Amino acid sequence: MICCNKCFEDPEIQASIISLGHKGNCPSCKSDDVYLYDFENNSNSIGLEEHLNSILEIYCPNTLLPDNYPENEKKAIEDRVLHDWNIFKNDIKIVKKIIKIIVEKSFNLDDRILIEKVGIPELFDEEYLSKNSCMGKYNWEEFKKNLRNGNRFHNHYANLEVLREILKDAEITIYADEKYYRSRVANEKGKVGFKRKEMGAPPDDVASAGRANSKGQSCLYLSNKKETTVKEIRAHAFDYVTIATFKLIKDIKVLDLTSITHNSPFYNDGDKIVYLINEKILKLIEKDLAKPLSRYDSELDYLPTQYISDFAKFLGYDGVKYYSTFDKDSYNLALFNSDVCKCVYRKNYLIGHLDYELELI
Incomplete structure (x- = not known):
């Protein structure tokens, strides 16, 4: 059988097939001018079959599953693989053919997974x-x-x-001299802005709850884009806002919550069952981090992400990085200790007008 890089979604497998440099038209998915892989002639030259074997070996045929295994979780192997992993494109015929080849060539896979429904007991x-x-x-x-x-x-x-x-796996270093931004609304009558010393993290006794901190815990929220900071504070038209520039004065260790999930189960040689179990949870955490909250939502909705952030603080991280819910192309940085940066500049602005985006519900 011949397939190609476009028969797969997994970036590790795609890159491996491309590395062979064999171009042509794919007889499996009918794509033209793509990179080809021949299961007969390229066998194990790039570890593709070994990768797929490591996925298939975690599945048990129905006859070996525990009596109390949920019936609705038992599926044909090709359905189970498509549901559990983002390895293949959604062409079940191609998936079935590839799985059949891997099982028939393998010395350790139980060929009953080709004819019985399967599951993962763990x-x-x-x-x-x-x-x-x-x-x-x-x-x-x-x-x-x-x-x-x-x-x-x-x-x-x-x-x-x-x-x-x-x-x-989500630990990153952000280096000294990197610049970030913070905004504040001048919400007192006659006030048009704030001094530089007023642009830091709020004191503990007035700190409100946020995605990365509980009420009463000071935390400095920054963004990599000025415009995003204005959206984050939900400034209104004709509000006066102060936008401050902060610069890191030292390298910091941060938990990057924008990349807690992985693009491929083959990024390391770890246990694939453990990976599958935890990746499902990480995707739900990632989804909650990206969930917008309105002014009417309860502070309790912040609790799960506050828990993760507080654990990061306990582990010694300087802060957490996460996507802005107002701008998918930018991210926020919540610093547990604002002493790692300093305010180097601030300027006052008047919000001229707002562009509203309507979404049908």
């Missing part, structure tokens, strides 16, 4: 989940509900050791 094994999932035996929704309505400060819903290891 996904419903509480003991396994407790040891290997960052949420233990619970899911993200259960964790959030417990934070809001149960035991907020002392609970066992998260496996902090696993979470610590997962978050290491």
Whole structure:
């Protein structure tokens, strides 16, 4: 069988096929002028089949699944792989052919997965989940509900050791002299702006809750774009705002929440079941981080992301980086200690007009 880089979604596999340099027309997906992979002649030259083998080996045929395994989670192998992973394009015929080739060439795969429905027993094994999932035996929704309505400060819903290891992948360094911005609205009558010394983080006693901090915890929220800071503070037309420029005075270690999920399960040689379990949770965390909150939403909606940020602070990170919900092309930086930067410039502005974007609901 011959396939091509466009038969796959996974960037690691795509790059591997492209590295072979064999161009032509793909007989599988019918794409023209693409990079080709021949399962007969290129076998294991780039590790593609080894990668796919590492995914298929985690599935058990129905006859080996526990009696209490959920029936609705049992699916044909090609359906299960398409549902669980973002490896292939959504052409189930191509996926089925490739899986059949991998299984038939493999020495360790059970060929019953080609004819029986399959599942992954560990996904419903509480003991396994407790040891290997960052949420233990619970899911993200259960964790959030417990934070809001149960035991907020002392609970066992998260496996902090696993979470610590997962978050290491999102650790980045932001170097000294990088510039960021912060805005404040002049909300007192007759006031048109703020002095430079007034543009720092609010004192603890007046600090309101945000995505990265609880009420009463000072946190400096910055953005990489001036315009985004004005959107973040929800300034109105004809408001006076002060926009300040901050410069880092030292290198800082930050948890980059814009990249807590991964593009490929093959970015390292880690256990693929552990990867699958935790990647699903990380995607839900990422989704919550990107969820816009209106002025009418409760501060309780911040609790899950505050928990992650507070854990980052506990681990010694200087702050967290996350996408702005007002501008998908920019990001915010929440600093736990504002001493790592200084305000170097500030200027007052009048908001002339606002552009409203309507979204049908």
